[in-house]
Amino acid sequence: MPILEPAIETLDRKQLERLQLERLQALFERMRDGNDFCRERFGSSAAPRTLADLPALPFTKKSDLRDAYPLKMLQVPIEQLARIHASSGTSGVPTIGPYTKRDLEIFADVNARSLASGGAQPGDLFQVSWGYGLFTGGLGMHGGAERLGACVIPASSGNTARQMQLLETLPIAGIGCTPSYAVLLAERFESEGRRPLALRYLIAGAEAWTPQMRDDIERRLGVTATNIYGLTEIIGPGVAQECPEAKNGLHIQEDHFLPEIIDPATLEPVPDGTRGELVITTLTREAMPVLRYRTGDLTSIRREKCSCGRTTARMAWVTGRVDDMLVIRGINVFPTAIEELLLGFADLTPNYQIIVERPPNGLDELRVEIEHRSAEDGIDHRALETRVATKLAEFLLVSLTIDIKPPGTLTRVEAGKAKRVDDRR
Ligand SMILES: [Zn+2]
Structure with missing residues (x-):
């Protein structure tokens, strides 16, 4: 795929780091004097002289954003804002994502680069099946597709019958959606014996998923599927994109976006290639930049040049969030690890639900419901259930039960994000 901005995306790493340092220093000065909230937090920190000084600066945590709700961290007069997005907060306080006009330009630029990397070209029909609204996904990808010169079909989420009709009748080249919605579309097309007219590529994100699920989506929809990463606190989608x-x-x-990986327990930086928590500093955001934001996402980074020609650092698929980790009888279990193992079984579909219960007599129980590919009556699932449970227990080091259901039994999410874990404790 062509690289949209080679001057940046293939820049020599020394030059890139020089640019990052200049931007970091300017950001630090701007933030320190920008508002009382930041002055109080970084007022006494020394300005970074090199990128190696970054770990001396304080982190920003999700709880800091809650404390700063709604706009205590704003760095510009409110009249300079051009848009506000928000993400739902687990404790009822949403995270506010304010943008200046310049921030929206950057938002469009990084999404345009991401779409180009995923296979999009100017002139393509591109369907955005992420939700439009306070969620950053729909409008974020919309802006990127327009910036690239594509023709956007703002389908938003839900209304699958209409989405399929569009994909079947218009020469739509690409689609952006959640991975669970991609699976739902694949299933519906298969079960109705229909197929998209011209779909070549699919860009999915906003949920934790795995390369195994990506391969399944590619095979079933006949597309090139890639992973896009982002979060409201940083900008929305477009922070990183798979090639x-x-x-x-x-x-x-x-x-x-300046990345670091830290050990979430010691908060110390870890070497490249080692898994830890992703921390991002927004080098260019105007409205509400964040310094060393702890994303909670577990990944690793590598910085050698990629075979696609890009020199920018690559992050591994997020294997889970620090917050999403389930602790079952003292063992740490990531939902994505369960997904990866389940999809190693050819007879199972990527529709699954993880249920954790604490019975009155004590020990936590882990159960995974998953669908079989075949709808034939009279299949005895017990042997397969035992095999799957044994394999998972071997890798996760925790015993569990597997409940295999006929295809189409589990609830599908048409709008919003799939909820894979039902923790009833
Ligand atoms: Zn690459």
Whole structure:
């Protein structure tokens, strides 16, 4: 796939790091004097002289954003804002994502780069099946597709019959959606014996998923599927995007987002290639930049040049969030690890639900419901259930039960994000 901005995306790493340092220093000065909230937090910190000074600066945590709700961290007069997005907060306080006009330009730029990397070209019909609204996904990808010169079909989420009709009748080349919605579309097309007219590529994100699920989506929809990463606190989608050439990590748009990986327990930086928590500094955001934001996402980064030609750092597929980790009888279990193992069984579909219960007599129970591919009556699932449970227990080090159901039994999410875990404790 052509690289949209080679001057940045293939920039020599020394030059890239020089650019990052200049931007970091300017950001630090701007933030320190920008508002009382930041002055109080970083007022006494020394300005970074090199990128190696970054770990001396304080982290920003999700709880800091809650404390700063709604706009205590704003760095510009409110009249300079051009848009506000928000993400739902687990404790009832949403995270506010304010943008200046310049921030929206950057948002469009990084999404345009991401779409180009995923296979999009100017002139393509591109269907955005992420939700439009406070969620950053729909409008974020919309802006990127327009910036690239594509023709956008703002389908938003839900209304699958209409989405399929559009995909079947218009020469739509690409679609952006959640991975669970991609699976739902694949199933519906298969079960109705229909297919998209001209779909070539699919860009999915906003949920934790795995390369195994990506391969399944590719095979069933006959597309090239890639992973896009982002979060409201940073900008929305477009922070990083997988390249189909290497399919070996997501390129971080490093001229705007400076990544670090830390050990979430000690908070110390870890070497490249080691898994830890992703921390991002927004180098260019105007409205509400964040310094060393702890994303909670577990991944690793590598910085050698990619076979696609890009020199930007690549992050591995997120294996889970620090918050999503389930602790079952003292053992740490990530939902994505369960998904990866389940999809190793050819007879199972990517529709699954993880249920954790605490019975009155004590020990936590882990159960996974998953659908069989075949709808034939009279299949005895017990042997397969035992095999799957044994394999998972071997890798996860925790015993569990597997409940295999006929296809189409589990609830599908048509709008919003799939909820894979039902923790009833
Ligand atoms: Zn690459």
